[in-house]
Each structure stands twice: as C-alpha cells, then as structure tokens.
Amino acid sequence: MIEIKNITKEYFTGAGFKISVLKDITLKVVDKKITSVIAPSGSGKSTLLKIISGLEEPTSGVVVNPSAQKIILIPTAPSSFPWLNVFDNVKFGLNKYVEKQIQLLINLVGLEGYNTFHCNNRSLGFRFRISLARSLAHNPAAILLDEPFIEMNTQTKNEMLLLIREINKTLGITFLITTSNLTEALFLSDKVYLMKKDPGEIISESDIELSTKRDESTYSSESFKQLRNKISSAFEQIESQKLVNLSI
C-alpha cells in the first residue's frame, strides 16, 4: 500500500506571495485496487500525482512506497512518442526486456497487430493504450492516471474505463486516478477521495460498494445513482462543487 502522508505544497509567486496548492493531503492507495481523487479543475490534482510519482518535491510530508517498484504516471496530454512505433513505445525506458512479454502487453491493451504502427495523428484512445502498456512493462507499484479521459469521446472513454477495470482485475495492478468527473470515478473505483480547491485538501473518503463486475448497465443501476447523489451532496457543502462534472 502506498501511503501519502501530510503532503503540503506551497510556492512563491514572482511578486513574493505564497500560494498554497496542496494542504495536508493524506490518503492511502490500496494494493490491487483502484482509488480515485475527485476534485474540481485547478485544485492541484496534477501536482499531487507528480509528487507521488517523485517528479516533484513536496514542501512537507512524505510518500511511502514500501515496494522497490516504480510509481508510473500517465499525464493528461498524450504521452506516447509519435516518432516510435507501438512496440518501441512500449519498451521505452527498459534496459532489458523480453519480447514476448512486451507482445503480451500490447495484446492485453487491444493493440494486437499494431506493433509497427506509429501513433502520430491517431486517436487519443490508441495513444492511451500505448501509455498503459508502457506503464505495465515497468512492472509498477501503481499507475497514476491524471485526468485520463478528459478529451476522449464517450465511446472511447467507456472502452478505456472497461480496459482499466480489466487490467486491475486480471493483473492486480494498483491504480490512482485523478478526475473531475464523478461518474467515471465511481464507475472505476473501489475507493474515492473528495478534494476541494484553494488549497487542495481532502474533505472526505468513501468506499465504493458496487458489484466488482461493472459494465454500461452499472450507470443506470439504483445503487450507482444513490452513491452518486450521496457523494455529490458532499460537494454541495463547499463552493467548488459546481466545478465537478456529473456527466457520464
């Protein structure tokens, strides 16, 4: 389990004003589960993930990763390299690799037969699949997804949601996802944290008590609707609730 303990991030503007981005963030990313942080835009979600993945230093607090494996971040912007083909993208950053394993990962994310294809000008879904396979190739302690579906169309987004669930269940991969979309977070997650903005601060956490087998019918189920109402009401307590997207 990765533990994020009392993370605070502050910085000074050019004019000398102190800006507090994250305040005392504490959360647990449970092994083999999908955890989401739901927060409005501009609340410091990306900063939080950069700190957890070691790309940025917090002002105070620690990230405890008991395993020796890396925590891999998939940023919002497409991050598969357009100058490499699918196979080379997936093995990017590996000093040693087994070709068969790379192939298995490519097949797992649904890119079988696309080894020599380049991702240039291809859909966001295609590029996301590559990023996912590349992250899996590093045998990560957890994969962090920063607003992964924000620019995807509904069909692609639904495919990716199911793919992440499948990878989580079949390979036992731990995911931490940040999103401003409540519906996709509830669909995906086993646990959600709600975070407010100015500064980014966790205001509540909930376990998602839905069936582990989820498909498109989950959205219309009574339990899903009740859960969504319950969590969105938590946001109604604070000013930033309007910024949380409730659409599917």
Added chain:
Amino acid sequence: MTKENNPIKKNLIVFSWFMFVYVILFEFILPVNKVIPKPTLLFESFLHIWRDYNLVFAFTTTATIIYLALVSSWIQIYIGVSRYLKYYAYVENSLDSLRFLKYLTIFFFIVIFNFWFPNSLFAEFFFSFIISVFLTAKKLFEESKKVNEGYILVARNLGLSSYDIYEDVYWKASLPALSKYFRSVHYYLWGVVLIYEFIGNSNGLGSIYRIAITYNDFTALFVLAIMISLLIWFGDYLIGLINKKTIHWTA
C-alpha cells in the same frame, strides 16, 4: 488530385507563358537593353561560360563548401545535442546579453573573416559551418522549449538520465520543425557563401560574379543566376526528400 489542380501542370503552363513573353519581348521587340539579355545570347552564353570563367571548378568549390558545412553542422548538432541543450540552460541569460551582435549584421562578419583569412578555402568552410551550426542550434533551443510536457514527464518518470532525455525526447520532438527550418538554413547559406566569395574575390561562384561585373558581362550574370538557382532548387528538393523519407511524425 483532379487534373485541373495538378500543380506540376499549372507550373508548366505559367512557365511556358513566361518564356513565351520573354522570347517575344526581348528577342524581337527589345533585343538591345540593359534589363534582361536576349534569349539567343543567353543560350550561347550557357555554352561559353564554362570555359571562359572556369565554372566547373567554381561550382565544385562553392557547392562543396555549402553542402559540407550543412552536413557537418547537422552531424555536429546531432552528436552534441545533449551537451548543447544542457549548456544552453546554463548560458541562456548570458547569451541574451550578446544580442547586440545582431546589429553588426552578417555582412560585417563576412568582411572581417575575409580580412583575417584572405584567400582561404578552409576559412570559408569554417565560416559557413559556424553560421549553419549557429542557425540550427538556435532553432533547436527554440523548439526545445515547446516540447510537450507529457513526453518529458514520462521520460523522467521512467528513470531516463538527463542526457537520454535530451537525445530521445527533446531532439526527436524538435526534429520535424528543425528539419523544415534546415531548408531555410540552406537558402541562407547559399546567400552568405556567395557574398563571402564575392568580397574575397578568390574562389567560387561569388568571385565569378565579381569578374563578370568587372568585365561588364551582362549575360553571364543571368546565366550564373539560372545555374545557381537550379543547384539551390536541386539541393532544396534533396533536403525535402530526405525529410519526407525520415521524419514521418509531428510533435
């Protein structure tokens, strides 16, 4: 592509019209003038100029200097990309203070190089090489600031060293814009080298221009211009072809 939109056909039609007007105007209506030479005179000059001005040697000298400078500057940038980008981050602010140099103009540097190293082919090559490296590196620095943050985050997150990130991410992401810009470097270098040779008055096509002006050889100026433009066109076509075959992505 429809028949009407065929750009080659369109260009051929425009060119044929241009030639027709040129022949009619300057062969028959204004055969003696100081604006554009008579077509038959131009055609005859195409044959004589090679022998009269030792053009083969001049062409070989100028083209070798330009293309050798271009190729070696590209290799230099490619090999040293990580160092260039790393040190640029350190010296970026100091370089800003050297901006005043641009007001001296390239002409001054050409003159002073000719003054320091008269009649030196190596100095001419070295000057062209420096100009080519400077322009390409400048573009590389500009492009490196525009690289998608996602690529850099991923590379850092996967544990690549800063040198690997410069080579595998910054360089690759900058290549499409850089290779496009390299065509401009090619044009620019032709201009610079011709002026260099014109001022130096010892080697290459630039010095031939100077001789032609000295002898008041009006037709030779045009023949040279046509030959040089054909060579530049061919060089540009070749660079474009290499870009098309090797750089298939947009960053």
